[in-house]
Amino acid sequence: MPKVKTNRGAAKRIKTTSSGKLKRKKAYAGHNFTSKSTKRKRGLRQATLVSKGDEKRMRDLIGK
16 A cells, blocks of 8 residues: 655644644734734734644644
8 A cells, every 4th residue: 555645735834843733823814914903913923723623634634
């Protein structure tokens, strides 16, 4: 059976922390910043963890 290929798009977006959790950037931080509050934009700068429900699916994509 051949090796399973890593999904390269997901691998570039998701990193593994030292404790094994998955870290990702937040969505909606690309454009249209005039309609977003300063507080909201500041929150979008922070990375966050992948939710429990999505974690298994993301691990399959990145092969970890």
